[in-house]
Amino acid sequence: MKHVYRSKTAFVLAWVWVAFVAFNVWDLIVRYNGKASLVALAVLGALTALVYAVALRPATVLTEEGLVGRNPFRTTFLPWAAIEDVTVSHAITVQYGDERVLRLWTPMSSARERAKAQRRGTATERRGRFKTEPTLPRAEQAAVEAFAGKTHADWVGDQIRDRAESARRRGEEAAPARVSWSYDSIGVLVAAVVLVIAAIVIA
Template identity: 70%
Template sequence: MKQTYRSRSAFVMAWFWLAFVAFNVYDLINKYTGKASMVALAVLAVLTVIVYVVALRPATVFTEHELVGRNPLRTVRVPWAAIDDVTVSHAISVHHGGGEDGSGDGGVLRLWTPMSSARERAKAQRRGMPSQRRRGRFATEPAVSRAEQAAQEALAGRTHADWVGDQIRERAEGARRRTGEQPVQVRTTWAYDAIAVAAAALALVIAAIVVP
């Protein structure tokens, strides 16, 4: 079963941008005025490339056999059994062994999504702490049980990126425990979709320059 994690806010804003671009392209084509329209189309195309590679393309994908990191310009496929460790700070870093040449040299895959900002981590820290609200001389909040307090402490400071990092660790450990499953090489490919979008935008830029 495939699971995909990405920045929800960036993804939604990117689709709003695409709707805005579609409306403007339709308007520019209907009211074509020559070079001015071509320049406007080229500007929209360049901005759309940036939005695509930064907001739409990046994703972290779990498949049955591997972790797929879709970054702006590359796609990295790391078999679960090849993952050695996972660290989470601002971004998730996946430490793995097994280079593409089969040498076994390790590397680090930094995932673009999900990320955790300092503000999000601080908010998670506050959410995990017990409430201390008081009104006058008497507390208005009921006493927190030991189990609830332990859960709050466990969740204190944890963000969505931390949770995804835990899922990666669990899958990697499970893969390494399976009998007969050996780490295989990590595969890295260029983001041909991003390259194609950039080439189309470049073609529009050139057309805007040469059109009289």
């Protein structure tokens, strides 16, 4: 089964930006006034290409075959058995063959999120003779305990670590990693640069 993890905040803000750009492009086309409109379109295009590369494209994908790390300009595929270690700080770092390291862009944990997770993992102090906290169903209580003190990045790191250990226990072969350039990001950035150069030349 395939699971895709992204930065929800970055993803939502990126689509808000895309909607903003779409409205402004329509407005600039309707009220086109020559060089100024062309320069504005070029700037919007360049910024949108950057937003796509750093906010929309990055994702951590868990598949049956292995881990796919989609960073702004590269995609790395690691078979589960090839993963040697996983550490989580503000980002997830995956170590594989010959001490090589893959740093995943998403999900990340901020200091604020980690502090909140630590507070969530601390037992609530009960005062007085009677319990005032509602009793959670068993399934919800198990979920709360599983996430206690952990950020989203910690949880995803655990999923990666568990799948890698399971693959090694099954005796799967540690096939080599595959790294490729993300031609979509490169393409939109090249198109944006061309648009900016054209606007400068014409202006």
